[in-house]
Amino acid sequence: MTGAGGSGGRQPVHRCTACGRHDLVPFADLGEIPVYCGVHWASRAEALASPLGRMWLAYCPECGYVRNLAFDPAVLVYDTTMDTNLHHSPAFGVFSAELVKHLAGRFPLRGGTVLDVGCGQGEFLRELCHVAGCRGIGYDAMYAGPPGPDPSGATFHRGHAPLDDDTGEFDLVTSRHWFEHLDDPYSFLVRLRELAGDRPVYGYLEVPDAGYDLSTAGWEVIYPHVSYFDGYSLCRIVERAGWRVLATGRLFSGMFRYVEISVNAAPPVAGTELPGAELPGAELPGTELPGAELPDLADRDRQLGSIAGFAARHAAERERWRGTIDRLLAAGDRPVLWGAGSRGVQFLHLADPDRRLAAVVDVNPRKWGRYLPVTGHEVRDPATLAGSGTRSVIITNPAYRDEIDAALRQLGVHAELLVA
Numbered sequence: 001m002t003g004a005g006g007s008g009g010r011q012p013v014h015r016c017t018a019c020g021r022h023d024l025v026p027f028a029d030l031g032e033i034p035v036y037c038g039v040h041w042a043s044r045a046e047a048l049a050s051p052l053g054r055m056w057l058a059y060c061p062e063c064g065y066v067r068n069l070a071f072d073p074a075v076l077v078y079d080t081t082m083d084t085n086l087h088h089s090p091a092f093g094v095f096s097a098e099l100v101k102h103l104a105g106r107f108p109l110r111g112g113t114v115l116d117v118g119c120g121q122g123e124f125l126r127e128l129c130h131v132a133g134c135r136g137i138g139y140d141a142m143y144a145g146p147p148g149p150d151p152s153g154a155t156f157h158r159g160h161a162p163l164d165d166d167t168g169e170f171d172l173v174t175s176r177h178w179f180e181h182l183d184d185p186y187s188f189l190v191r192l193r194e195l196a197g198d199r200p201v202y203g204y205l206e207v208p209d210a211g212y213d214l215s216t217a218g219w220e221v222i223y224p225h226v227s228y229f230d231g232y233s234l235c236r237i238v239e240r241a242g243w244r245v246l247a248t249g250r251l252f253s254g255m256f257r258y259v260e261i262s263v264n265a266a267p268p269v270a271g272t273e274l275p276g277a278e279l280p281g282a283e284l285p286g287t288e289l290p291g292a293e294l295p296d297l298a299d300r301d302r303q304l305g306s307i308a309g310f311a312a313r314h315a316a317e318r319e320r321w322r323g324t325i326d327r328l329l330a331a332g333d334r335p336v337l338w339g340a341g342s343r344g345v346q347f348l349h350l351a352d353p354d355r356r357l358a359a360v361v362d363v364n365p366r367k368w369g370r371y372l373p374v375t376g377h378e379v380r381d382p383a384t385l386a387g388s389g390t391r392s393v394i395i396t397n398p399a400y401r402d403e404i405d406a407a408l409r410q411l412g413v414h415a416e417l418l419v420a
């Protein structure tokens with residue numbers, strides 16, 4: 001562990017926002033990393049000049065919550081030039097469609113209203129309105145479509161959700177991959193709880209699983225992610241904000257963590273849980289199946305172990321991949337990275353700052369011909385790999401392994417997939 005002593009600069013006292021019971025303790029200073037890992041620049045010069053921000057991780061010994069102590073909300077402005085959309089990937093599309101079906105079956109939404117905070121380009125909310133027969137209200141500063149009512153039954157707003165008294169009544173609040181971006185996630189949950197008043201309201205939150213991110217190389221430890229929640233700390237923060245935990249669990253190859261919550265509401269129909277759900281009580285109601293219990297102190301201790309090893313593991317992975325790229329180049333290979341999302345950007349910043357990889361490709365056509373922040377790698381169409389002589393394709397997201405493997409075969413590229 002790198003202690004607070006080596007960090008220099010200011011050392012704010014920061015109370016844990018998840019449990020509120022302990023001050024955060026610094027454990028890993030990753031230095032300066034790209035602020036805008038979801039922006040793809042029109043020129044290499046702009047990309048090279050894009051800002052850096054400091055990542056100084058601290059944890060709560062009481063609940064395992066992790067936060068970037070150096071996060072500065074003023075340097076990170078969300079707008080429509082950002083593209084963090086994952087829907088171009090078939091694997092993510094299938095996952096999202098199954099989630100819509102699940103939510104429509106689990107919660108009484110017909111004729112009701114879903115509030116989606118951080119709705120992206122609205123794909124998920126539109127589909128949920130369609131499948132569940134409900135209305136929707138979507139907010140996102142990155143939403144680039146036409147604001148206002150949509151034929152799906154959803155109404156979209158470009159901007160952050162004000163969550164004020166003009167926010168209409170809602171029966172389910174959803175927020176996918178936004179909660180971890182908030183400077184003050186606790187107040188966000190408290191505000192939603194206040195808006196629910198005495199009405200029955202359910203909630204579904206989905207975040208990157210810190211149990212995964214902090215026990216691996218940490219490519220998803222990126223500047224826009226202020227907070228890192230595993231199951232235990234996520235349950236602690238929602239309960240402290242006045243919500244009841246209905247279920248939690250991991251999804252998408254264990255990389256995402258969800259929690260379903262409620263206030264003033266009857267428990268959902270038994271047997272409608274997501275596979276692998278961890279529930280209050282030992283068994284899945286209405287089934288013969290033993291269910292896992294909600295995360296407990298043993299889970300917290302496992303997470304504290306991951307946190308203790310993180311700084312050394314992160315540094316070792318960075319060096320290992322620099323060495324791997326050296327070796328591949330020396331052997332006459334033309335290694336490439338497939339995937340120019342935030343994980344890819346972080347990987348390139350740490351493992352290939354000098355742009356020695358032969359190419360970076362991505363399935364999202366909006367990224368083609370554009371440049372990645374700080375390192376300035378150009379993103380190309382995967383089709384350009386055909387006939388390029390590439391024998392090694394690096395990926396940073398194991399969830400896309402099968403999809404990328406199939407795409408390579410279709411292109412006639414015989415390459416080994418290396419999972420970073």
Ligand SMILES: [Zn+2]
Nearest residue numbers: 016019060063
């Ligand atoms: Zn805590």
